[in-house]
Amino acid sequence: GKLDQYGFRNVDKETIYKKEIKICLLGGSSCWGFDLLYSETFGALLQNKLNKIKNKKFKVKIYNYSQHSHVVLDQTITYLLFVQKLNPDIVIIHDGFNDLLFGMITDKNLLSDNLTYNLNHESILEKLYKLNDKNPTEVIKCHNKPDKIIESYIFRKKQLKKLILNNKTKVISALQPCIFSKNTLSE
Numbered sequence: 810g811k812l813d814q815y816g817f818r819n820v821d822k823e824t825i826y827k828k829e830i831k832i833c834l835l836g837g838s839s840c841w842g843f844d845l846l847y848s849e850t851f852g853a854l855l856q857n858k859l860n861k862i863k864n865k866k867f868k869v870k871i872y873n874y875s876q877h878s879h880v881v882l883d884q885t886i887t888y889l890l891f892v893q894k895l896n897p898d899i900v901i902i903h904d905g906f907n908d909l910l911f912g913m914i915t916d917k918n919l920l921s922d923n924l925t926y927n928l929n930h931e932s933i934l935e936k937l938y939k940l941n942d943k944n945p946t947e948v949i950k951c952h953n954k955p956d957k958i959i960e961s962y963i964f965r966k967k968q969l970k971k972l973i974l975n976n977k978t979k980v981i982s983a984l985q986p987c988i989f990s991k992n993t994l995s996e
Contacts, residue, residue: 811847815891818847818873828867832856833874833892835884835969836903839985840875851903872897878927880908881965888969893976900973905962905984912958913951920953923961 813819818841834840834852842850852873859869872895874887881904892900912925919926966982973980 816876817891818842818850818852818875830859830867830869830899831895831897832869832871832899832901833895833897834871834901834903835879835887835892836875836901836985837879837907838875838877839906840901840903841873841877842875843877875903878907878911878929879904880911880925880927881962881969882924882926885965885969885972888972896976897978899979899981902966902969902980902982903985904966906987908962908965909958912961913953915953917953920957920961923964925958925961925965 811818832855840851842852847853850873852871856869856871872892874884874892876883876887879887884902884904888900907927908925911928912920914928915925970980970982
């Protein structure tokens with residue numbers, strides 16, 4: 810489907826109605842809708858379902874500000890740059906997998922300051938500039954303890970939720986399950 814100039818799936822630039830409920834999504838690729846048509850994404854399905862409710866006097870518009878490989882720190886930056894000025898009624902945060910994955914391989918010094926970031930960017934630059942000829946599976950090895958990874962994730966998640974709540978916006982937060990945790994997907 811179409812993307813806006815920043816890669817978000819917010820292609821519907823319709824007029825904001827006075828009685829519109831604005832819901833913004835923050836998360837990684839599963840919330841963005843990896844490997845799905847726009848109409849099949851969580852945001853599109855939820856918007857359609859909410860707008861089919863009978864006897865309501867409002868319209869629901871969902872804005873998807875998720876991106877591939879986003880960690881909570883990326884979501885916080887996205888919130889500050891794009892979502893906050895939209896002044897949504899609800900923000901749905903769907904994350905966790907990327908923070909836990911990248912937290913395993915983040916530099917220990919950064920993790921001690923609760924900083925986890927997407928290491929995919931480094932591996933892409935290494936390939937482009939031939940800085941590292943190692944096999945990616947050799948580079949991605951867990952060297953951080955699970956308790957510190959989880960502590961960092963929870964710290965950043967609370968920080969983001971506080972930021973959103975300070976703007977009098979409701980927050981719905983979900984921990985993203987791993988798609989590979991089951992043999993088959995549920996209906």
